[in-house]
Every structure is written in C-alpha cells, then in structure tokens.
Amino acid sequence: MGKYEYLALLAACVILTLPLEFVFRARVWRRPRRALRALLPVVVIFGVWDAVAIALGHWWFNPHFVTGIELPPGLPVEEIAFFVVIPLCALLTFEAIRNLLTRAQARR
Amino acid sequence: MPAYPIGSAVAAVVVVCLELLWLRTGIFRQPAYWLSMVVVFAFMIPVDGWMSKVPNPIVVYDPDVLSGVRFPIDIPLEEFVYAFAMVTLAILLWERAGRGSHPAAAGRRT
Numbered sequence: 661m662g663k664y665e666y667l668a669l670l671a672a673c674v675i676l677t678l679p680l681e682f683v684f685r686a687r688v689w690r691r692p693r694r695a696l697r698a699l700l701p702v703v704v705i706f707g708v709w710d711a712v713a714i715a716l717g718h719w720w721f722n723p724h725f726v727t728g729i730e731l732p733p734g735l736p737v738e739e740i741a742f743f744v745v746i747p748l749c750a751l752l753t754f755e756a757i758r759n760l761l762t763r764a765q766a767r768r
Numbered sequence: 769m770p771a772y773p774i775g776s777a778v779a780a781v782v783v784v785c786l787e788l789l790w791l792r793t794g795i796f797r798q799p800a801y802w803l804s805m806v807v808v809f810a811f812m813i814p815v816d817g818w819m820s821k822v823p824n825p826i827v828v829y830d831p832d833v834l835s836g837v838r839f840p841i842d843i844p845l846e847e848f849v850y851a852f853a854m855v856t857l858a859i860l861l862w863e864r865a866g867r868g869s870h871p872a873a874a875g876r877r878t
Contacts, residue, residue, distance in 0.1 A: 666826050669818060673811075698862035706854055709775070718771055718833040725826040746851075747858030753807050754859050758800035 665725040666738040670745045677749045684756035688748065698751060703743045710743075711735045771833040773846035779853035786860065793863035801859060808855050809848060816851075817841040 680686045688695050713719055714734055721736055729737045787793060795801040819826045822842045829844065837845040 666819070669815065669826075673815065694862060694865045697865035698858050701861055702854060702858050705857070709779075713771075713775075713833075716771075717830055719827055719829045722824065722826055722828055724824075743854070747855060749811075750804060750808050750855040750858055751862050754800055754804040754862070757803045757807070758798070761800055761803075 663723075663725060663727050666721070666736075667727065667741065670738070670741050673745050673749050677752045680752040680756040685759055686752045686755035688751045688755055695748065695751065699744055699747055702747050703740060706743050707735060707740060710739050769832070770835050770846075772829070772844065773835045773849070776846045776849035776853060780849050780856075783853045783857050783860065786857070791860055791864050793860055793867070795856075795859055795863055804859070805852065805855065808851065812848070812851055813840055813843070816843045816847060820844065820847075 681689050711734060721738070726736050726738050731737055731740060787796065817840070820838075820842045825842070834844050835846050839845050
C-alpha cells in the first residue's frame, strides 16, 4: 500500500461504517449541513493543534505511508481526512445506537 | 515536557466544561453517548494500533512529549484522552446543531 496506507486505513473506516447510515438509519451523511456544523470546528481546532505540534516536532508522519501532499502549513491531507472521518464514524455510531435504544424502548 | 498528555487533558477538560457550562446538550445523560464512546474506543484499538505499530508506525512521536505509557499495543495511552475530547466535541456540536426550538425534541429532530 505504501504511501496510500494512511488514506486506505481511513477509507476502510468509512466503508465499515456505511451500514450504520442505511441499515441502522443513522442519517448522518444524509444530514450534511448538520454534519458540517459538527465537523468543521473539529477540523479547524484539531487541525491547528496538529499543525503546531508538527511544526514543533512533537510528532510527524512516516513518509513511506503518506502521500506527501500537505495543506499549508505543513499539515498532511491525511490528517485533515482523519479529523473528518473519525468524528463522522463516531456520529454514525452515536445515531445508530440511539436509534437502536429508541426502538428497544418503544417495544416495552 | 509531556506536551501530548497535558494537551489532551486540557482539551478533555475544556470539552467537558463546554458541555456542562455552555452548550448543555445533555449528552452525558444519554446512554447512547456512553455506549458510543465504548464502541469508539474499541475500534480505536485496531485503527490506532495500526497507526502507531512498532516498528514502522504511520505516526512517529518525539518520546519527550509522551507520557511513556503505551497501552494497549503501542498506542500512547494519552491518545484515548485525545480521542475522548475530539469525539465528544463532534457529538456535542452535532447535538447542538440539531436542537430545534423545542428542547424536548433535541436529538430527535433532523
């Protein structure tokens, strides 16, 4: 996989959580404006933190596993993708679980 | 200075305060939130485990900024605190964005 490995890992997370959207009716992808209002601040806040940490040398990314494409300042696009994908998966999980609990409650 | 655990702890405290003192979406009272965190942490182990695997991790840390505790596998323990902050913030903002004019309908409305 080489330099697409990090992206592939994130793609796997997206694919694996897709059933939550449809089978469990999480409806996160289908409520894009609400999702954007949740994700945008996360991307900005954690993206800035990440860029600062990278600039300070706190952590970095093995060049073998990233594309090398960076959004200035020095932030790998994979990291931006991470700040979108992981919270998205969490929202899908949250909504799916809430739906399941609501349905379980309604059956009592 | 272990900047990573310190930064993560600060982020977690800020997010909790954001909910309790300002946004007040009530997510900490929802079983779905806590169950989601369990699921998120469970999946974090293989995903983050892969990202931080020794040798050849995707992400490499300056050891000085870490607590030094790597568990489970090679995941810096403080990363779970970081994840808590990031995921909780996202769920908080999602809830807030879904809040209609009727408080009791929060979470149910589109």
